[in-house]
Structures are given as structure tokens and as C-alpha cells.
Amino acid sequence: MNAATAHATDALVDAFVDAAPERAAHHYRLLVETVWDDGEPTASALDAVPALVAALDRTGRERRGHLVILLGLLAESEHPTPAGPVTRAVRAHLDRYLRLLRTDGIGVPLTLALFYLLSHFPADRDEILAAASGREPDPADLSRLDRALSELDPHRPRLGRVWPSPSAWTLNEDERAFDESWVKALSPQQLLTAWDNDTRTVLGCTGARAYWAVCHGDPSDAPAAAVPDRARATAPAAGPELFAAHTGALRCPVCDKELEAGEGRLTCTGCAAAYPVAGGILDLTAPAGEETGVDDFLEKLSQVPSMGLFYEAVARPSFLRVAGSNWGGDVTPADEDRYIAEHVAPVEGPVVDLAAGAGRWTAVVAEAVGADRLLAVDSSLPMLNVLRGRLPDVPAVLAGASDLPFADDSVGAVVCWNALQAFYDETPAAIAEVGRILRPGGTFTVMTFRRSEDPVYRHFQTAHRFPQHEGGLRLFEPEDLKRWLTGAGLTVREESGPGTFVFLTAVKDA
Known part of the structure; x- marks a missing residue:
């Protein structure tokens, strides 16, 4: 990079540090776009690192958090290569980050940002964990940091069970045996891929939580949920x-x-x-x-392990925080219940809870329309196993979403709650199927998520790896959803949602 370009990058750092509060987000966006582009370092990235680090000494802790997040993005931009030139440049200032972490009174947002940044330096694992433990962090945050700094042991690989944090998991004997059986079946390359997917998921959650905090303040953490007895x-x-x-x-x-x-x-x-x-x-x-x-x-x-129980109690609330930008608790389970009760309006025929999962919201639909009208459909046997234990009066169907096993114009309403993103590639076909099976006047009620307009938060959303899915989490543009609904003969009646939530109800045209 020539001197003029370096000077321009330094000027962008200065502009962000010195910006009036109402202009800070704008100048941060310009700075990010100059050195980082959708997960990749730009030509300006390497020479920007010293200016970013130097700025840590002359700005308040709120904007320090933003700078620390950007340094973490640059370190991650060469993942999984741990010794790329940009990563080495960021790591060269490790002592500075550790001193900052050990400083009293830095607050939760900056602490979380430092955890995200430090997660990229496994060679310094012991020193980093010692400094992090001194801050008495939340066990989930510390366990994510610990996992990010770990390296794959091919002889005793610890795969899966990292979402939303390793500390959230407690396995019984059957579940450990289940894990061992599928891990043993992986080839060396599959082991590496699975390990990398786990790492990206951990970094995505750590980064999303930290970035939301530096932008909005301390996260509002829900009380830890206990996983019900496996017998259920x-x-x-x-x-x-x-x-x-x-x-x-x-x-x-x-x-x-x-x-x-x-x-x-x-x-x-x-x-x-x-x-x-x-x-x-x-x-x-x-x-x-x-x-x-x-x-x-x-x-x-x-033989089905109790993943459905864990999903309902622990994994789902955490997923809503990342995908929905819900770290402040703007959307509660009561809000979801209320939307279903107010907007599901079936005509004659059965009501289908599509991708019903473990049944928490199937119970809400049953309350709204009557269990005798309801059919739960999902492609996951573990989830339906839990759902049936919860709702013995509701029959369940193991089937996919893109070829629904119902006659044309036979269903009174369809609900698809927090699920479209799980089968992103099949969503246009699934919506077309909903349009086919709904009777005229029947409702299609949806909760899903849109891509964040902020490229940094969108990067952290995308990092989440679903089990058995290639690549990261893909979310929707509302315009695409509306186009698919129109093509299926459905008219949007209501659309809302804070953060990156999408609440939507459409009606089958007469």
C-alpha cells in the first residue's frame, strides 16, 4: 500500500475516533468497508492494523469495543490459516490486548469484544485463558473462548455440542455413545471440516454477542434453562x-x-x-x-437421542439471539405466543404445523385452533419424539417441506415457526407447496429472520453452521419472501418484527 493510501486509512480511523456521537456509526461503517469486505481483508487491511491498535489508547471504552471487534474481524479474515500476514500483524499486539483485558472497570461490552478478538490466537491459549479467567466471566463466554483456542485432537476429537456454548452441554451415557458412533465414522477430512464448522459457529456466537454489546450495551441474558429429564x-x-x-x-x-x-x-x-x-x-x-x-x-x-429436549430449553433461545439480533430480549416467548394466537385464522380443514420441531409452539397452535384439528410435520425424528411426549393428542408426520403429503386445497391453515431458514434452498418450493395445499382464505403464519443490513452483524449471523448443512446460516431478504408468496397465490396480510426478526401472515387468494 502506498503512503497516500496509508494516510487515507489513518484519516478514517481518526474520523471514527473523533466523530460526534450521532456520526460515529457512519464513520465506523466507512472504516470497516475500507479494510474488510464480507469476511475478507482488503488491500488496506495490513497497514491499517497499527493505526487501529494505536487508537485504542486515545478513545473511550465504547469506541474501543468497535476497534477491538474490527481487529478481530481482520484476524478471522484469514481463518483457518493461523499465520497469515494480517493475523500475524494483529497478534503482534497481543500484550496490549491482554493489558486492556486486565484493566479494572472496562465493562461487559469491551470485555466481550476482547474475548472475540483473543479467540483467534490458539498459540497463546494458556496466557489468554489466565487473563480471561481473572475477569470472572460468564461460564458460557469462557467456554466459547476455551473452545476457540483449542486445537483438534484427531485421536480424541470433541465434535459438535458447541452451540450455544460447550458449557451448556451435559451428556448421559447413551448420548456419549451416540456421539462416539458418528464421530468414528468420519474420514480425516470430514473431521477437519466438522471441527472448522464448530469453530466458526463458536466465533459467530462470540462475535455477535460482543458486537451487539458494543453497539447497544450489556446483553440481557435469560436465566440458564435446565434440560428436562431424558425420559420425557x-x-x-x-x-x-x-x-x-x-x-x-x-x-x-x-x-x-x-x-x-x-x-x-x-x-x-x-x-x-x-x-x-x-x-x-x-x-x-x-x-x-x-x-x-x-x-x-x-x-x-x-434409539433417538434427546436432542429435542436440549433444543427447546437451550439451543432455540440462543439461536433467536444471534439470528434475530435479540440480545436485548425485545422478542419474548410470550410475544411469539401472542402473534400465533392473533394471526392463525384457519378455514375448514386440518391445520398443519410445518417444521414443528420439539413442539413448544405446536402447543400454542393447538390452544388457538384445537388439538383435534392439528397435524405436526417435521423431518427430524428426535424433534417429533419430544413433541409427541408433550402433546399426546396431536399426531405427527415425518416428512419434508418441499413435497408436502397433502391433497390440493385440503388444509385450513399452515404455521411455520422459526424454521424456513433451516431449509433455505427448499424455501421457494416449500412456500409453493403451502399455496397448493391451503384452502382459499386459509392463513400461512411464519416467523423467520432476515439478513442484517449491518455487514458486521450479518457476518456473525452467517457464521452459524447448522448440523448437516454445507456453509453457514443463510437468511432472507423480505422481498424474496414476498415474491415467493405471491407466486404461490398468497397475499401478505401482516408483516412486522424488531431487529432481524420477520413475523409474517399471508392468506390464500380466493
């Missing part, structure tokens, strides 16, 4: 009779004909494909053969 993850016994009220709407995913109840299964009236039912869950993912029917499905249910 058992679906109660129930057979095909639970689906009797809904067979008129259900269709065979092979030939699209009606289904009728049989012994432990539903059978297609057209192609004779048989689908097992166990614990009140109908498996429409594949027809049952003569040798793999209900008994096989019951065995599969008995």
Missing part, C-alpha cells in the same frame, strides 16, 4: 387411529392417492405402499417393506 423424550403409544380425522387430507408421497388405516400403518389406496406408525408418528419418508415395518420404526424411535 419418549413418544407415548399411539397407532393409526390417531390419524383417522386427517386421512381425507393426507396423500401418498409416491402416487398422491389417499391413505387408509391398517395394522400399525397407513396404506396407500392406489399403489399399496405402506407407511409405519409408531408412537403417534407416521413415517412418510419411505414405504415400509415386509421386513421393515412398525417394529423397525419402534426400534428407531427407541
Whole structure:
């Protein structure tokens, strides 16, 4: 970089440090865009590092937090290479960051920003953890820092179980065995990929929490939730009779004909494909053969780990904080309940809770429309297992979202709550399917998330890695959702949501 460009970068740092409060965000955005672009360092990045570090000594702690976050972004921009030139330049000032961390009275936002920055230097793990522990941090924050500074042990890999923090997980013997079984099946390259995905998820949560804090103040942390006893993850016994009220709407995913109840299964009236039912869950993912029917499905249910319990109690609230920018608690579970109660307005026909998960909001839908009208649909057996334990009167269907097993114009309403982003690539097809199965006048009620307009926060949103998904979390542009809804014959009746939440209700056109 030439002297003129270096001078221009220094001037941007000065402009941010000296900006009036109402102009600080603008000047910070200009500074970020000059040295960092969507996760990548720009040509100005390397020579900007000394100016950023020097500015730490002449600004207040609020803007120090912003500078520290930017230094962390630059260190992360060469991930997973730990010794790239930009990362080395940022790490060269480690002593300065540690002195700042040890300073009394720096406050929670700057402490969190320093945790994010220091998470990128595993070679200095012991020194960093010693300094961090001296601040008596929240155990979740410290465990994320500890994991970010860890290196993969190929002989005893600790994979998964990092979201929302390693400290949130307590495993019983069955769950440890489950982990060991899938980890052993990974190739060396798959181990590396899984480890890197975990690391990016940890950095994304650490960064999102820290950046929100330096912009808005101390996060409003909800009390730690206890995971219910694993025994509650058992679906109660129930057979095909639970689906009797809904067979008129259900269709065979092979030939699209009606289904009728049989012994432990539903059978297609057209192609004779048989689908097992166990614990009140109908498996429409594949027809049952003569040798793999209900008994096989019951065995599969008995082996399901209790991820659904953990998701409901711990993982979901944390996901809303990252995806919805909800670190201040602007959206509460009561707010979600209220929206469903006010906006789900079914016409004649069953109500489908699409991607119902572990059933917390299925219960709210059941309260609003009646459990006798409700069908829960999800592609995850662990989630449906928990849902059935919670809602023994609600039948559940194991099926995907992009090819819904219902007849045209047969459903009175569809709810899809905190789920569209989990099958981002299938969302246009899923919305088209909702339009197909809804009766005219029926509602489609959604809660999902949009991409942040702030490129820094958007980077932290994207860092979240879903299990079994390539790449990071992808969120929506509201315009895309509206276009897909219009194409499906649905008209948006209401749209709202603070932060990066999207609450939306659409109605099937007459």
C-alpha cells in the first residue's frame, strides 16, 4: 500500500475516533468497508492494523469495543490459516490486548469484544485463558473462548455440542455413545471440516454477542434453562387411529392417492405402499417393506437421542439471539405466543404445523385452533419424539417441506415457526407447496429472520453452521419472501418484527 493510501486509512480511523456521537456509526461503517469486505481483508487491511491498535489508547471504552471487534474481524479474515500476514500483524499486539483485558472497570461490552478478538490466537491459549479467567466471566463466554483456542485432537476429537456454548452441554451415557458412533465414522477430512464448522459457529456466537454489546450495551441474558429429564423424550403409544380425522387430507408421497388405516400403518389406496406408525408418528419418508415395518420404526424411535429436549430449553433461545439480533430480549416467548394466537385464522380443514420441531409452539397452535384439528410435520425424528411426549393428542408426520403429503386445497391453515431458514434452498418450493395445499382464505403464519443490513452483524449471523448443512446460516431478504408468496397465490396480510426478526401472515387468494 502506498503512503497516500496509508494516510487515507489513518484519516478514517481518526474520523471514527473523533466523530460526534450521532456520526460515529457512519464513520465506523466507512472504516470497516475500507479494510474488510464480507469476511475478507482488503488491500488496506495490513497497514491499517497499527493505526487501529494505536487508537485504542486515545478513545473511550465504547469506541474501543468497535476497534477491538474490527481487529478481530481482520484476524478471522484469514481463518483457518493461523499465520497469515494480517493475523500475524494483529497478534503482534497481543500484550496490549491482554493489558486492556486486565484493566479494572472496562465493562461487559469491551470485555466481550476482547474475548472475540483473543479467540483467534490458539498459540497463546494458556496466557489468554489466565487473563480471561481473572475477569470472572460468564461460564458460557469462557467456554466459547476455551473452545476457540483449542486445537483438534484427531485421536480424541470433541465434535459438535458447541452451540450455544460447550458449557451448556451435559451428556448421559447413551448420548456419549451416540456421539462416539458418528464421530468414528468420519474420514480425516470430514473431521477437519466438522471441527472448522464448530469453530466458526463458536466465533459467530462470540462475535455477535460482543458486537451487539458494543453497539447497544450489556446483553440481557435469560436465566440458564435446565434440560428436562431424558425420559420425557419418549413418544407415548399411539397407532393409526390417531390419524383417522386427517386421512381425507393426507396423500401418498409416491402416487398422491389417499391413505387408509391398517395394522400399525397407513396404506396407500392406489399403489399399496405402506407407511409405519409408531408412537403417534407416521413415517412418510419411505414405504415400509415386509421386513421393515412398525417394529423397525419402534426400534428407531427407541434409539433417538434427546436432542429435542436440549433444543427447546437451550439451543432455540440462543439461536433467536444471534439470528434475530435479540440480545436485548425485545422478542419474548410470550410475544411469539401472542402473534400465533392473533394471526392463525384457519378455514375448514386440518391445520398443519410445518417444521414443528420439539413442539413448544405446536402447543400454542393447538390452544388457538384445537388439538383435534392439528397435524405436526417435521423431518427430524428426535424433534417429533419430544413433541409427541408433550402433546399426546396431536399426531405427527415425518416428512419434508418441499413435497408436502397433502391433497390440493385440503388444509385450513399452515404455521411455520422459526424454521424456513433451516431449509433455505427448499424455501421457494416449500412456500409453493403451502399455496397448493391451503384452502382459499386459509392463513400461512411464519416467523423467520432476515439478513442484517449491518455487514458486521450479518457476518456473525452467517457464521452459524447448522448440523448437516454445507456453509453457514443463510437468511432472507423480505422481498424474496414476498415474491415467493405471491407466486404461490398468497397475499401478505401482516408483516412486522424488531431487529432481524420477520413475523409474517399471508392468506390464500380466493
